[in-house]
Amino acid sequence: MKTTLLLIGALSADAISCGQWYSNPCLAEDDARYDPSGSDSIIDQAPVAWGNFEGFWRYEVKAYGPDGQPQEPTITNPNQPFLVGGFPYPYFPAFGFLNVTISGSRMYQHRYLIHPPASADFCDQAVIPGFVNVLDNGDCGKTGYSYFSEIFATSSFERDGTVVTLPNDSNLGSGGLLRSSQTYTSRPIDNRTIYSVAKDGTNGGLLSETIVFLNADNTRLSGISEFFISLRNEARLAAFFRTDYSRLESADAFAAALETAYEANNVPLENRVQSGVVPMETQCLAETCPTEEAWCTIDPGCGVTPYQEAEGSVKAGMVAGMTVGVAALLIFALYLVHLYRLKRQQKRYRADFAKRVADAIEVQESTYALESDKLLKEFHQLDPALREGASGKICKEEMKEFLQSGVVGYITESDFGALFSAIDTDHSGYVDFLEFCAFMAQCHDEFEKEHVSREALAKTIARQLAKLSMHDISVRSTSLAAGMVMDAPTREIPRDCPTSIHHSPTSILDSTRDILTLNDSPTGSANTPCTPKSIRSARSMGSGAFFS
Secondary structure (H helix, E strand, O other): OHHHHHHHHHHHHOOOOOOOOOEOOOHHHOOHHHOOOOOOOHHHHOHHHHHHHOEEEEEEEEEEOOOOOEOOOOOEOOOOOOOOOOOOOOOOOEEEEEEEEEEOOEEEEEEEEEEOOOOHHHHOOOOOOOOEOOOOOOOOOOOOEEEEEEEEEEEOOOOOOOEEEOOOOOOOOOOOOOOOOEEEEEEEEEOOEEEEEEEEOOOOOEEEEEEEEOOOOOOEEEEEEEEEEEEOOEEEEEEEEEEEEEEEOOHHHHHHHHHHHHHHOOOOHHHOHHHHOOOOOOOOOOOOOOOHHHHOOOOOOOOOOOOOOOOOOEOHHHHHHHHHHHHHHHHHHHHHHHHHHHHHHHHHHHHHHHHHHHHHOOOOOOHHHOOHHHHHHHHHOOOHHHHOOOOOOEEHHHHHHHHHOOOOOOOOHHHHHHHHHHHOOOOOOEEOHHHHHHHHHHOHHHHHHHHHHHHHHHHHHHHHHHOOOHHHHHHHHHHHHHOOOOOOOOOOOOOOOOOOOOOOHHHHHHHHHHHHOHHHOOOOOOOOOOOHHHHOOOOOHHHHHOOO
16 A cells, blocks of 8 residues: 555656556657657668668769750850759750768768750850850850759658758759759658659749669669749649669769769869869868758757657556555555454453453363363353253343453443354354353463463462461451451450461452451451451352352
8 A cells, every 4th residue: 555655646746657557658659750769860760762872873864844855955044043044055965973971860962963065056046135055154065064962961850761951052053953942851662762852942943853773783773853833823844854873883983983974075174063073072062061050950860859758647547446456455454454443352352251250250270271061160150040050041131241240340332242242153142151162262361361460469469468477467357347446456366277378369369358448348247367258248149259
């Protein structure tokens, strides 16, 4: 019960933790988003798809217009995004290099795109004022063009393998598809397919891309991308792209292939990404890299997850069980109190019974040693009728009268009821000899205690009487009987009276009590004090039987 009360106190004092034996399961048991020990690593969440995607890739991309035809170079407004204001270089095909690095919860994608020089026919076309047919001081028809795009992404708080990009104006660089406020989300559909979607919050652009691993070695990828723009609150297809990837085995192979592409497409040195320096000299290709503060706005490795485990609650069954348990413990405690009170009452009425019976019958030995005829004799001392050959049973009223007539004096109704029920085992309303014997055996310890107590008292009185001469005792007895003072004439002690006390301890106790109470008696006794019957006060049958 103490443990239960402590548990209840603890549950009421502190917040309840989920997942305990007494509380509801934690959400984390079935939902990884709520697991504080769960991994935010991108590879851990989708080891096959992202593990195979990481590395170095070379690709060829072909662009198609909304009509499905190959995308041709067009003069362009340099102040408008690509595919909105046009692009003055061939995109069928263009060439690219992708370096994917994954570190814990963060992903870095660096793309290098290279376009060959435009055809002579395109360069011979008239250029409308405000438009150009070449970018960054290039030479139309002679020099190619290069730019970069970058994606900085982290795993998400969803912990399902999804990666989300930081908003970054340089994600697709100058001349890229989307150039401002872009967010990009990628999610593995299965071990061989990755789906991505990018949104441009400024221009209303939308890019949807699906890439698929084509072979068992995961060295070839195929990607389809669709680019939509928003016109009059409606998304319209502006272009779509077909991309074929092949894996490069090392950083050196990546750098060599990129350098070869620069040379093959005659990209001016000043137009090459980071002046053509590979590997990268900084964390990013742009002039400004994301700050740690920016990373932590979406990175679950350093951000605060919205999926917080709620405080637990005690199970409904546990509440019911605890209620029943506390009730059961309370009942048990009350039962123990009841048993304790019953034992106390049993001890009390046994002691009362032992005192009264010891005052009424001649038990001078252990109750265990009494023979049947002696027990019957003691039983007959309880009621005169039994000695006259009556039924051999004592009714409840006779038992009560017997108990209240001796030194016990008064016994409560509760104690007497319990006592009589304990003796009257067959619930007949009478106590017979067998029931008396059985209860006498149960009260052995109480009888022994009473017997020892009386013997000790008798010995004490005997020692005190031994200090007096029999002459003094006679004078004391006779003087008290006559109502005289101590200097009254004394009587001589008969020659046949003993000079010492040979009575039993209980007789000494009784005789001494009579001598000391003669001055309270209206008549007193003139018999010789050493004769037991002459010094006893008149008493009831029960008390007199003890010394008869």
